[in-house]
Amino acid sequence: MRLRTKLILCFLLALPIELLSQQLLQTNFVKPQVETEPGKVCNLAFFITNNSEEPIRVNPNYILPDNWKLVTSLSAIDLQPSEKKFLIISVQIPESYLVGDYSVVPEFNDDKGQLLQKDEVHVRVLEVEKITIEKLEKKEYVYAGEEIRASYLLQNQGNTEKSFFIETQNCQVEEGAEVRLGVGESKVITVVKPTSEDYVNSAREYYTIRVNAGNRVLESVNNWTQVFPSKNLKKDMYFRFPISFSGSYLGVNKDDQYESTYQFELQGQGTLDVEGKHQLEFMARGPNNTDLSYLGLYDQYYLSYQNKNLMLFGGQKNFMFTPLTESSRYGWGFESKVVVNSGLTLGYLYVEPRFYQEIKNEMAGILGYQFNPKNKIELYYVTKQFEALNDRTQLLSFTSVFTPFNGTDVDLELSRGYLNNEADNAYRVNINSRFSLFNFSGNYYNTGKNYPGYYNNSKFYSANVSARLSQKIGLSFYARRDFMNAQLDTFFVTAPITKSYQGSLDYKLGLQSQLKLFVRQYERKDRLNYNKFHYKTRSANLRFSQKWRWFRFSLTGEAGKTTNFLLDPGENQQNSYRGMGDFSFNIASKHFIRAFGSWSNINQFVSGKQQNITAGMSVSSQISEKFNANFYVQNAYDIDDYYKNRNLMQLSFNYNFLPNHSIALRSFYTIFKTEVDQAEFTMAATYAYKFGVPLKQVIKAGIIRGQIINKQGEPVEGVWVRLLNKTVVTDKNGEYIFDLVQPGTHLVSFDESSFELDELTNIPNPVEVNVFEDQVSTVDVRILKGAELKGKIILEEATLKAAADDNVNAANIIVEVKSSLDQYRITTNSNGLFQFPLLKPGKYIFKIYANSIPAGYKIDQPEYEYVLGEGEKKEIEIELPTKRNNIIFKPAGNALQKNGLGLSLKAKSTSKKEPEADSEKPFYSIQIGAFKRELPMGDPFFQDEQFYFEKQIDNLHKYYIGRFSDLQSAKEEYKRLKTTFNKLFIVVIDGDEVYSVRKYEKLKK
Incomplete structure (x- = not known):
């Protein structure tokens, strides 16, 4: 027993004094861990309990992290025996305090300084993202050919280290676009933008800088700089018709033999008058080189003229009558159309096909009427002469474009054709409609078996319905079926016969990321004589696309089942899988790189090969303002792409070595239309020259020029001068010039934003300038200190009290100051105070308008004369006396007249008195x-x-x-x-x- 007592006594003596003290005082925090943002007050609530049988006075002390501020006072806490109190500790966390976990340690001592209780609360400072970007320096203007430069200060005012990506539009970051800033750090970002030397008129160049963090745009700043034409640029005095001439050397490695030729082209397109009412276009290209398979550049000649009421065309092109009767027919022909102001249209077409030998010629007459821009009807009569038939085909077609109700447009055609005593019908309809959340577009063709138009015995439809359910979710459905029979030019091969259906769900994951889920069925069949493919695929697809800074990509996966109809039943179905990727890099907005590829486990065209891999890349680079290069390469193409030219490799260079001269070098390794695996190497070198034929001299013109100097006589650079829609800037000699100014009277204005607040021009701004043909009008300007004139209109003291009682004051009294150059008219405020804008030094007449003063007052002196010196500030006070109601009779010039109502005084007046108005009303x-x-x-x-x-x-x-x-x-x-x-x-x-x-x-x- 004694041993146990001794052990307990030793244990108690070994306990810390703090542990024994906790029994007297107890604290319990409501939340042992809290979260808060920097810059805010954090409140920590707790209960404090006196567990002793004696009253206790507690002196609190709070141990805080560095730079935290205690808002709660440190006053003593008195606790009675067993008393429990609820208290709050409030602390202020500094702005931009680092994110992280911190501890607040409250200590409670008695009056002797002995520790009674000690606790700890954990405070988590949350992340605050605060980025600022402000303009430091920007050129207000540059001359054409110079570089625009602007600098911005990027600051991280948040509470954690951040990485940023600087994205630009229409400019480039001078240094790296990747920026990492610690808390409180800043960095100067400089952007540059070159300008072309070809500016004829001044213009504003806009550019944007965006600060991105991840996929979010934190800050965006737009700016602009004025670009003035180069001083050395000579303006053209003539209105010209633009023409381009080019010559090309063409070479083809075909069937292991190299062939070459030259081709020349002269083309013009523009207006024949300054107003743009008469338009002319022509083309002359030859000789023909289609035998070289150079991407279909055949010889072509045509001439076209058009104005508001007339259209004429003669030569070779793709003619179109209506989509049903003749959708596309290339050949030699003539076309004319006359539009009467009432809306009536008359037209005629004639064409001899070049690449479709079955038709000898065809023609059409047109009669139409346009009710308004959205509603019109047309009637076509079309006749065709086939080579193998004696009788001509006759077709009658009615077309209409109309808007039945808002948001819906309809294009309708009804047609009937006659050939060899047989007749048949065709019709088509195209609808585009937008209502509520939905968009619908669709067209449908149906042509009879014996219909002799562009299509026959065919049904074709396509439809697309989409709905935007929310900002993130969209639904769509698409269906298409191609026509079966058409009178196609052999030179133009259309795509394979296709049937497809697709339903999709779009989901926007973020600002620049999107997920698309779609299911589809598509069938494709070879349209050529020897079928190389005919297959149908049903599949489910998932596509994810994302943009991140200068990098964007798209990934697509497809899984389904494919039926190859060229194989025997039972062996023609296979599970099919396909994966596709597309990656692009945009480097400094001048260099673009794209890589793409796809893999599939099945070949729809032959039965042996069960895998297909396609990969390629393209590079585009704007090496300089006048020189760019492009490169493209791909290993293979699908056979069902035969309807278009497919470049396996392409390299091109373009260089503008003079304002109107350019050279292009191009090479292609190409599978041409209708081919499936026979690639040819083609190269071309082209020189082009653009010029203008003078049609009319610009209206005889004069010149406005001048110089701007300050009060010391020194030239002032950088002042903007405006004339109509033209703006120029003074050079280092303070000089400016406007050439090619139409004779007459013009207003020239000077931008005073660069002046000091008390400076103005010594002439009116804007100033009228008379311009004479072939003469120079000189307008020199001196910048000087303006004068100030202000003052007060006072009502006579004797009536102030009465005026106050009747709410009469000196408000809205019209005062005017006038000189030989300036005139200003303003009103006084409620206290009778007025102040004129800055005035040019000189002699001024000051006037008070009598009809604007309060009733019962008059003007002793109608006008005052002041001479204001440069920079002078003058203040005036004018008192308006009350009117005296005294009638004075003068014998001269007056006569008493008697009428039925009594006597009246008729007085002769030498001046007309302005009517007086009640200013308080x-x-x-x-x-x-x-x-x-x-x-x-x-x-x-x-x-x-x-x-x-x-x-x-x-x-x-x-x-x-x-x-x-x-x-x-x-x-x-x-x-x-x-x-x-x-x-x-x-x-x-x-x-x-x-x-x-x-x-x-x-x-x-």
């Missing part, structure tokens, strides 16, 4: 315009009308004409001004407030 006026900037007097907007006064409301300068006591008078003025201004309306001005008439009438009620 509301009045009507007409608002003629609102602008973000203040318009100077003489601005062409006013069109010789003088605005009554101007008010600045909602950051807009609003201009008003007229002051009327009744609405009818305002309406009469409104009718007069309506012929001059486009957007104007009547307002009511009550004190400093402006109301619409309707709103003011509601307020009165």
Whole structure:
């Protein structure tokens, strides 16, 4: 027993004092771990309990992570025996504090400093992503051929280290596009953009920089820089018709033999007049080289003219009558169409086919009427002469394009044909409709067995229905069946006969990633004489596409069953699988690389080979502004692609060595149309020259030029000068020039945004300039310090109290200042204060309009004269006295007349007195315009009308004409001004407030 007692005593003595103290004081935190964002106050709630039988005074102390701020006070906590209190510790976490887990340690001591309790709370600081990008420096303008440069400051103001990708549009990052910034770090990003030397007029070049993190765009900044034509550029005085001439050397390695030839082409397309009313197009290309299989460049000659009411064509091209009667027929022919202003159309076509020998010639007459841009009808009469038949084919076709209701367009054709005493019908319909979430497009052809048109004994349809259920989910269904019989040109081979059905579900996974699930059935059959394929596949497909920075890819998997109809039944079905990938890299927006490939376990065309691998790549590079190169290579093609030219390898270089001269080198290793495995090597070297034939000299022109200097006489560079839609900038000598200016009176304006706040031009801005043919008009400008004129209109002191009682004040009094160059008219505010815009130094006449002053007051002096010096600030005060109601009788010039109502005084007046209005009463006026900037007097907007006064409301300068006591008078003025201004309306001005008439009438009620 003694041993046990001794052991217990030793154990108690070995316990820490803190453990014994915890029995006296106990703390329990509501949440032992909390989450918060930096920059916010974090509240930690807990219960504190006195477990002793004595009162305790507790002194808290909180141990916080570095730079955290304690919001809660450190006042003592008094606890009675067994008392339990609820308390909150509030701490402020600094902005941009690093993400991570931190500890807050509360300590509680007694009055003697002895530790009673110690606890710990874990605080997780969450990640905050905050990226800023701001413009540091940007060129406001460059000359054509110079490089645009702009720099931006990218800052990471979040609380964790981040990697960014800089994506640009219409510009390039000078250094690497990959950026990694720690917390608080920043980096200067510089973008560059070259400009062409071929600018004829000034233009704005826009460019964008985006900061991406993963697939998210964090920040995007748009900017622009003005590009002015090069000083050395000579402008053309003539209106020209554009023409291009090219010569090509062609070489083909065909059947192990090398053949070569030359081909030349002269082409023109443009308008014959400045207004663009008459359009001309022609082509002359020869000699014919189709025997060399050079991608079908045959000889071709044609001439076409068109204006609003007439179209004429003669030569060789693809003619089309209607889709049913003659959808596409290449040959020599003539076409004309006359459109009467009422909407009536008359036309005629004649063609002799070149590549379809069964038809000798064909012609058509057209009669149509267009009701409006979306509704028209046409009637075609078509006749064809076949080589093997004596009788001509007769076809009658009615077509109509109409919109039955909003969002739906219909194209309809009904046709009937006659051949060898047999007749048959055909019809087609095409519909495009958009309503609610759905989009539908479809067409259907049905031609009879004996119908002698472009198609016969065929049914063709295609339809697509899609629905966007949400921003992420879309559904669609597609069906197609090709025609069976058509009068096709042998030179143009159409695709295989195809039947296909497909249903798909699209799901947008993210901003730049998408998943597509689709099931389909497709059947393809060879259209050539000896069938090399005929198969049908049913499959399920899954496609995933993703864009990540400069890299994007698409992966597709297909699984299903394929039936090969060229094999015997029982041996012609096989489970089929296919995988496809497409990867592209866009490097610095100038270099593009694409790699693609596919693998399948079944060959639909022959029975032996059970696997097919296709792979290829392409590279496109803009090596310089004038030089680009392209390369393409692929190992094989499917046989059912025979209807198009298939390049197994292609290499091309294009170089513009002079403004209108170019050289192109191209080489192809190609499987041509109708071939399945016989590849040929073709090369070509082409020189092209573009020029313009002068048709008419530009209207006789003059020149406006000048120089801008400052008050010290030094030239000022970089001032923008505008004339109509043209903008130029002063050079280092302060000089500017506009050439080829049409004779007449023009307004030239000078951009004052680069001036100091108190600077202006010494001439009106804009200034009228008279331009004469073949003469130079000089407008020199000096920048000087403007003068200020402001002041106050005061009502006579004797009536101030009465005026205040009657709500009479000095508001809306019209004041004007006028010189030989400038004129400004404004109104006073409610305190009678006014301030004119910056004035040019000189002599001014100041005037107060009598009809705008309050009733009961008069003007002692109608006009004041002031001379303002450069940079002078002048302040004036004018007191308006009250009117005296004294009647003074003068014997001269007056006569008393008697009438039925008594005596009246008839006085002779030497001057007409302006009517006076009650300024304290509301009045009507007409608002003629609102602008973000203040318009100077003489601005062409006013069109010789003088605005009554101007008010600045909602950051807009609003201009008003007229002051009327009744609405009818305002309406009469409104009718007069309506012929001059486009957007104007009547307002009511009550004190400093402006109301619409309707709103003011509601307020009165």
